[in-house]
Amino acid sequence: MFRGAFPVIKTEELVMRKAKPEDIVFYNTLSDPETSRYEFWEPHRTYEDTQKFLSKIFTKYESGKYFDWTIERRKDKIPVGMISFHDIYPLHARADLGFWIVKKYRNMGYATSAAKAMIEYGFSSLGFERIQALCAVENTASIKVLEKAGMKREALLEKYARLNDDRSKLSDIYMYTIFPQY
Numbered sequence: 117m118f119r120g121a122f123p124v125i126k127t128e129e130l131v132m133r134k135a136k137p138e139d140i141v142f143y144n145t146l147s148d149p150e151t152s153r154y155e156f157w158e159p160h161r162t163y164e165d166t167q168k169f170l171s172k173i174f175t176k177y178e179s180g181k182y183f184d185w186t187i188e189r190r191k192d193k194i195p196v197g198m199i200s201f202h203d204i205y206p207l208h209a210r211a212d213l214g215f216w217i218v219k220k221y222r223n224m225g226y227a228t229s230a231a232k233a234m235i236e237y238g239f240s241s242l243g244f245e246r247i248q249a250l251c252a253v254e255n256t257a258s259i260k261v262l263e264k265a266g267m268k269r270e271a272l273l274e275k276y277a278r279l280n281d282d283r284s285k286l287s288d289i290y291m292y293t294i295f296p297q298y
Contacts, residue, residue, distance in 0.1 A: 122177065125185065125237050127229045132185035132199060135173050139186050139195055140166055145218045152280045154252035155216075159280060187217070187230045196221040199230045201238060201247075209245035211238060215261070222257070231265035239296040248293045252279055259290065267292040 125132040145151050146166055152159035160166045173184045184200040197217035204211040213234060217227050238244040249267060251258045263269075270293045275286035 123237070123241070125233050126190070127233045129190055130196075130226060130229055130233070131188045131190055131193075132230060132233065133188055134177065135170060135184055135186045135198070137170065139170060141195060142166060142198070142218070145197075145216070148219060149280070151216055151219065154255040154258070154279050154281060156277050156279065185230075185234070187215075187226060189226075196226050197230070199227075199234055201234070201242075209243060211242070211244055211247055213238075213247050213249045215258075227258075227261040228264045231261055235265060235267075235294055244296075246293060246295055248291055250276075251290050251292060252281070253288045253290055254281070259292075262292040265294070267294045 122134045124134075140163070146160040146169065147162075149159055160169065176184070183202075183204075184198055186195050187197040187199055188195050195218075197215060199213070199215040201211040202214055213231065215227055215231060235247055238247050247267075248270070249262055250273070251262060253272070269290050271291040273289045273291055276289040277287055278285070279287045281287070
């Protein structure tokens, strides 16, 4: 989908840029059970897990079919999280939005700002006609971010996924969506 240089997306406070090997600093966040509590992916148990995660991102950059951005503060270039489009379906002009923020940078508006910027970019530059996000019903922080970003709850997906919070049961998930405003 990307032709030419990987896009850098900026807001007043943030820069969403291509991940770099130095982003291994995310290991502490990705191994934190609180960060991965409501996620479908396994928490990183070793430093090598995070290295493999980043290697997969770099490989996917080359394929042009999967997009992860590191969220960095403009003022000091500190990486505060990641945001991505995944499960992209060009035929259907649709993608899923996902994000996470380093614990000490939560509740500062970074996730909402990044989500709004990515949604705008997805509609204006990538031609998406639908952006959706999946969120555990218990994940009130992410629900607030999605709603502040303009997304609407479209569905309750009952017994949809096994989350890290409790892998022994299938958990309910909300689907949030947004469409371009013509």
